[in-house]
Amino acid sequence: MQLLVVGAGEMGRWFARQSGAEAVAFADRDPAAARNAAAEMTAGDAVPLDTDETFDVVCLAVPMSAVPAAIEAHAGKATAAVVDVAGEMRDSVAALKAHAEGRESASFHPLFSSSNAPGNVPTVVVQDGPTIERLRSALESAGNEVFETTVTEHDRAMETVQAKAHTAVLAYALVAGDVDPRFHTALSEPLSELASGLTGNTPAVYAEIQARFDGSESVADAAAELAAADDETFIELYEEAGE
Numbered sequence: 699m700q701l702l703v704v705g706a707g708e709m710g711r712w713f714a715r716q717s718g719a720e721a722v723a724f725a726d727r728d729p730a731a732a733r734n735a736a737a738e739m740t741a742g743d744a745v746p747l748d749t750d751e752t753f754d755v756v757c758l759a760v761p762m763s764a765v766p767a768a769i770e771a772h773a774g775k776a777t778a779a780v781v782d783v784a785g786e787m788r789d790s791v792a793a794l795k796a797h798a799e800g801r802e803s804a805s806f807h808p809l810f811s812s813s814n815a816p817g818n819v820p821t822v823v824v825q826d827g828p829t830i831e832r833l834r835s836a837l838e839s840a841g842n843e844v845f846e847t848t849v850t851e852h853d854r855a856m857e858t859v860q861a862k863a864h865t866a867v868l869a870y871a872l873v874a875g876d877v878d879p880r881f882h883t884a885l886s887e888p889l890s891e892l893a894s895g896l897t898g899n900t901p902a903v904y905a906e907i908q909a910r911f912d913g914s915e916s917v918a919d920a921a922a923e924l925a926a927a928d929d930e931t932f933i934e935l936y937e938e939a940g941e
Contacts, residue, residue, distance in 0.1 A: 699832070702745070702753040704772050706735035709783050710759030712812035714739060717755070718836035725749065725772075751775065755829060758782040762789070762906045769793040776801055779829040783808060786856070786910050787822050787849040794824045802827035806837070806844075807852065809859075811899065816841035820852050853911065861913035864904055867892050869921065 701719035703710045706726040714722045714735070723743040724732040736742035745751060756776040758768045765784045770793060773780045779802035782790050787805050794803040803824040810817035819842045823830060837844050847855075871893035882890065896904075908914055924935060 699755060699829070700753045701755045701757060702751075702772070702775060703735070703757045703759055704747070704768055705759035706731040707759060708812050709808060710757070711735050711738060712808065712815060713757050713759060713783050713806075714742075716815075716837050716840045716842070717757070717833060718839075719755070723749075723751070723753065747771075749775070752777050754778045755833070756780050758784065758790075760784065761902070762786045762910055765790045766793040770797045773797040773801070778802060779804075779827070779833070781806060781830070781833065785907070787847075787852045791822050791824055791849050798824070801825065802830045804830050804833075806833075808842070816843075818842070819844045820847045820855075821845065822847060822849055822852065856907075856911045857913035860907050861911040862917050864896065864907065865914040865917040867896050868904075869917070871897055 699717070699719045701714065701717055701722045702725065703714050703722060704725050706724040706728070710724065714724070721741045721743070722736070722739045723745045724735040725745050725747045726732040726735070727747065729744065729746070732744035736744040752775050754777055756772050756779075758765055758772065758780075759782070760768045762784045765782055765786070766789050769780065769782065769790070773794075776798070780794060780798040781804050782794070783806050784790055785807050787807070790805040794805065804826075805822045805824070807820050808815070808817065809819065819837055821834070821844055823846060834844050867889070870889055874890065874893065879887075924932065927935060
């Protein structure tokens with residue numbers, strides 16, 4: 699299997715390693731990034747974004763906002779399948795339906811950074827077939843749990859596990875004081891660790907998540923309600939949170 703990965707960043711390189719492809723080519727707006735990614739692969743190559751070569755599979759590993767245009771631009775270079783690992787389903791799946799006709803296609807969302815792999819990979823399969831099945835099997839063989847979902851189920855879940863969770867943790871990181879670690883409690887210590895882990899990643903990725911998925915405003919509203927609550931209201935909210 700010959701694979702073209704458009705986007706030579708962290709997740710593009712991760713997918714290339716996990717795909718089981720015999721040969722991998724990378725294309726990126728930064729030619730040096732494509733060359734560096736190709737150098738990591740036993741049978742790797744770097745090609746220009748406007749290459750007219752064709753490949754068995756094309757994988758789009760670009761920022762969420764760039765996926766529809768990238769699928770439109772590069773789907774025609776695939777002879778068998780087009781996939782993406784962008785992290786959102788609504789616009790990706792719509793673009794796959796529009797531009798990958800006659801080919802197998804699927805949207806994969808690794809719910810982790812490559813340094814934390816393997817992990818869970820929700821998937822929306824637009825057009826199934828042997829190539830998609832081969833990719834799915836390769837990801838599973840690498841220890842990932844690949845499970846099928848729908849666009850609606852996925853994007854609704856992302857509102858909670860990404861937009862709301864990130865907002866809550868980042869808000870804590872912004873207001874937390876610098877304290878002697880000996881003062882940490884069973885709750886504050888892991889929360890501080892989450893904040894440190896979150897703020898050590900790429901901020902542009904989190905900005906795209908916040909822009910794409912709803913949820914952050916509801917966290918702010920809940921925090922304001924808790925902050926303004928009297929004892930009776932606070933107890934009611936506390937009990938509601940545990941339901």
